[in-house]
Amino acid sequence: MMQGMGFYMAQRLSALVMAPLVLGHIAVMIYAIQGGLSTAEILERTRDSLAWFAFYGSFVIAVSIHAAVGLRVIVTETLKLRGVLLDLFTWGVMIVLLVMGARAVSAVTML
Template identity: 65%
Template structure:
């Protein structure tokens, strides 16, 4: 079920995600020193092209990576095949992207 194309998409999206996860967690640990408020977060992210691109690319990578991973589980464990498998996998990817993109836009716009 995982052909070369899907395999590379999942591996490359993982490669993209690795440094993003480290920076994401690193900034969180750094930012909560001395307390944390919504205003402080929004002050950092609103209008920032850097954080828009950072979390925007992160969301794209997560959507691709998670959809392919869940596709394998749905095929091997739930027995989904063919069109149903493709539709549900694309659906998972698109929902994750929509939710992530919505959140990124909300804090950076």
């Protein structure tokens, strides 16, 4: 299992990956809104796209890691949870977020 410095580095590296993805997502949303694209038109453009799958799949992975580690710190500080239960909580949150995110990405890209 990962310990202190490993979790610290995982959160920092996931933030490093997320930063350009957030900016890219915002740029895409601005483009879609200003272009007056409908939901159907957006889904038509993302369907069967390996590029969109990779972009949002990377986003989901980075967010899942970042959020799980962040919640681990909060739970440790507020609930004083430690040891195996804390590890199970952390991995459980990450897995739930990964599954939910993967379902959303596959629904949008249909890959």
